[in-house]
Amino acid sequence: MRRIGGLGGKRVKLAETVTFGGSGLDRAAAQRGEVDALLRAVTSRTIVLWRGKPLVLDPDGDAQVLRLPLDHPALHMAEEAPIFLGIEEGGAAIFAQDISSWHPIGAEDAAIDAFADRSRQQHPELPDALFVELRMVMSALSSRDAELVATALALFNWHRSHGFCARCGAPSHVVQAGWQRNCDSCGAYHFPRTDPVVIMLITRGNQVLMGRSPGWPEGMYSLLAGFVEPGETIEAAVRREVWEEAAVKVGVVQYVASQPWAFPNSLMMGCAGEALSEEITIDPNEIEDACWFSREEIMQAFAGRHPHLKPAREGAIAHFMLRNWLADRMD
Structure with a gap:
């Protein structure tokens, strides 16, 4: 079998272990039209979001998304009805509610709107939990908690727009x-x-193509990515996006894994591709920089020892694909 930059043309093992996917949640679509009984059930629970942040117990340790009874006093700030997410093991219904109308004392918009929001908010009715930016805890959450939050965040984003x-x-x-x-x-x-997006691990020999967008933190690079256009296949989108952003031609393209990405409403479709050319000419309207990094450099970055390259964000599909490329983990 022809190899693609170390991926061997095979699917990566455990593809559904990528963050936000694979928890096996029963979404119980047939019950969405008649949820009144579930809303009244004492076993029903809800997760809570504030300005896109989930309510989390122990965010610096064994992070867990808190589930509240639907009559909890903190939920009086919710302006919309709960969104039904599905049925968990044991038969309990799980909902999501947004209390963004709550205004915590001392909250700063500049911190909340930053690229990496490290601020945390504590509701007076919920002294044991914190509202935390999802990107800060996504790799620590269980697959079920991650899927619930990603689903709720995507739905709330859609309703707002x-x-x-x-x-x-x-x-x-x-x-x-x-x-x-x-x-x-x-x-x-x-x-x-849900907007389809391709994100691609493009390799040439021992190198992988990576780029960065304007405004990203210093040293942050990631795999190239872009939206799939109407009438376009996934493979064609990979080749077009890489050509538009870096003027690199791509040959063989194969699917690797997918990831729901609720920032705001995308489905990331990870692909591996083989570059047919090496010279890079960036489009400054698309990206700020693009370059080839060797396998050894990516290993250094993951270990925190590269002089200027930061590792891909843990929990993102770019991190997932790069780590599997380094480890050559295949079926």
Whole structure:
């Protein structure tokens, strides 16, 4: 079998262990239209978000997303009905609620809106838990907690940006326990949007192609990525994006793994590709820089010993693919 830059053309082992995927949550779609009984059940629980941050116990240790009863006093700040996420083991329904209307004392927008938000907020009704930026804890969460938060965050993001009908412009309203919006004016139905994105590990011999966007922290590089366009295959999107961003031609492309990425509403489709050319010419409108890094340099970065390259963010699919490329883990 022809090898692709150390991936061997085979699927990486444990592809569904990538963060935010593979927990086996029963989404119970058939019950979305009739959730009143679940909302009244004493066993039902909800996770809570504030400005996109999940409520987490022990974020610096064994991080766990806190589940609250639906009548908890902190939830009086929720302005919308709970979103039904599914049924957990044991039959308990799990929901999500957003209390972004709460205004914690001392919260600074500059910190919350930063690329890496390390600020934390504590609700007075919840002294044992903290609202923490998801990127800061995503690699520490269980697969179930990660999937629940990613699903809730993506749905809340969609509702915030789709309050009006895309067909006629009239206000739409939420139905199906948060999984649909209907327009009474023209009768249109709208469903949560997920944008397909390709992210690609492009190799040439012992090297991997990486780039950085303007505004990223110093030393941060990642695999090239871009949106799939209408009428385009995944493989074609990989080749087009790499050519547009770095002017590198790509030959064989193979799928590796996928990751729901709720920042804000994407499905990252990880691919491995073989570069047919090496010279790089970046498009400054697309990226700030791109360059080839050797396997040894990536190993140094992962170990924290590279002089200027930082490791890919743990929990992101770029980190997942790079680590598997280094380890040559295949089926």
